Amino acid sequence: MSVFIDKNTKVIVQGITGATALFHTKQMIEYGTQVVAGVTPGKGGTEVEGVAVYDTVDAAVKETGANVSVIFVPAPFAADAILEAVDAELDLAICITEHIPVLDMIKVKRYMEGKKTRLLGPNCPGLITPEECKIGIxxxxxxxxxxxxxxxxxxxxxxxxxxxxxxxxxxxxxxxxxxxxxxxxxxxxxxxxxxxxxxxxxxxxxxxxxxxxxxxxxxxxxxxxxxxxxxxxxxxxxxxxxxxxxxxxxxxxxxxxxxxxxxxxxxxxxxxxxxxxxxxxxxxxxxxxxxxxxxxxxxx
Missing domain, CATH: 3.40.50.261 (Succinyl-CoA synthetase domains)
Incomplete structure (x- = not known):
């Protein structure tokens, strides 16, 4: 058993087409993590690192059955990205982004009360269950x-x-x-x-x-x-x-x-x-x- 993630975890990368996200997506896949989809609004229908990109988290979840998201979205838009993961009812959303305004996070925290999703971060390296699943940097x-x-x-x-x-x-x-x-x-x-x-x-x-x-x-x-x-x-x-x-x-x-x-x-x-x-x-x-x-x- 492990905590929060294991070898069966299916991962979405929000902001996958950004340079940092691309680099770490590749690392996660090489480690053996099941990265099943990426999300970048406007880039739906494309593919990066062999991973299908969708316009929304909701569409990615419906198509792939993903249960965890990792967020590499720039700070001004990161709070919205977290809310999108929450609305898609993921088990876990991991926000790597730093410099998110505190007021944005207060709103996010209030919105998440009573919701299914657990948030890890923001401004965190993610989490890893060795030899099974690595999500983050x-x-x-x-x-x-x-x-x-x-x-x-x-x-x-x-x-x-x-x-x-x-x-x-x-x-x-x-x-x-x-x-x-x-x-x-x-x-x-x-x-x-x-x-x-x-x-x-x-x-x-x-x-x-x-x-x-x-x-x-x-x-x-x-x-x-x-x-x-x-x-x-x-x-x-x-x-x-x-x-x-x-x-x-x-x-x-x-x-x-x-x-x-x-x-x-x-x-x-x-x-x-x-x-x-x-x-x-x-x-x-x-x-x-x-x-x-x-x-x-x-x-x-």
Missing amino acids: MPGYIHTKGHIGVVSRSGTLTYEAVHQLSQEGIGQSTAVGIGGDPVNGTSFIDVLKAYNEDDNTYAVIMIGEIGGTAEEEAAEWVKANMKKPVVGFIGGATAPPGKRMGHAGAIISGGKGTAEEKIRVLNECGIQVAATPSEIGETLIKVIKEEGIYEKCKTH
């Missing part, structure tokens, strides 16, 4: 199949953690990038719940960063509900207060959202936190050895 070759769940606000830190695990013969069940924007679709808690219920995930790495209180809320949830060990890392420890860093959500305001505060809460909730990015893998290995599940987590 992550480098596929660093991932190996296994039992560690990874959830992160940062794309590059996800790759760093995954690469460290793979180097040590520790595979991953699914790696999920939830994105770095202040208003997003899927939270740490949503993904932790999925890992908690997944028989194939034995332990979890949660990678957060400064800004907001999502990590603290997730830590409290872990303390109250999680049946599996969780290891943490918080990026941005050296960031000056009040300065916006890279991710739109990574801003410390009114003393809240500092790395120090987040690490304190994670530790209080029983989550061991790696001091630097280069120690994420070894921290996880230390914890799974303490829990007596190291051998089970090794990729034999």
Whole structure:
């Protein structure tokens, strides 16, 4: 079992005819992902990378039975692209686009209440179930199949953690990038719940960063509900207060959202936190050895 996607997932690429989307579509297909359709308004009836292009998501879904969409649409139009995926009643929409106006996302979030579709992102790298399905922009070759769940606000830190695990013969069940924007679709808690219920995930790495209180809320949830060990890392420890860093959500305001505060809460909730990015893998290995599940987590 895996979280959110597997080898049977059928994927639509929204904005497929753009240069970035084309590049990553090719990578996804080469990885083995079932990319069944693309959508670019006005380009319906054409074909790219052997994939049929449709004018609308609705038409693509009816024709192919797709259940997931990945969105590479430019920021001014990305919110509409998400809404189109929601209206087509897809299981999951993954929005890679960054710089979507916060007000647009607030409207999207309100519209999605009570709807079937789960949104991942925006401003995220996507997600991957190794050797089954890769949807997004992550480098596929660093991932190996296994039992560690990874959830992160940062794309590059996800790759760093995954690469460290793979180097040590520790595979991953699914790696999920939830994105770095202040208003997003899927939270740490949503993904932790999925890992908690997944028989194939034995332990979890949660990678957060400064800004907001999502990590603290997730830590409290872990303390109250999680049946599996969780290891943490918080990026941005050296960031000056009040300065916006890279991710739109990574801003410390009114003393809240500092790395120090987040690490304190994670530790209080029983989550061991790696001091630097280069120690994420070894921290996880230390914890799974303490829990007596190291051998089970090794990729034999």
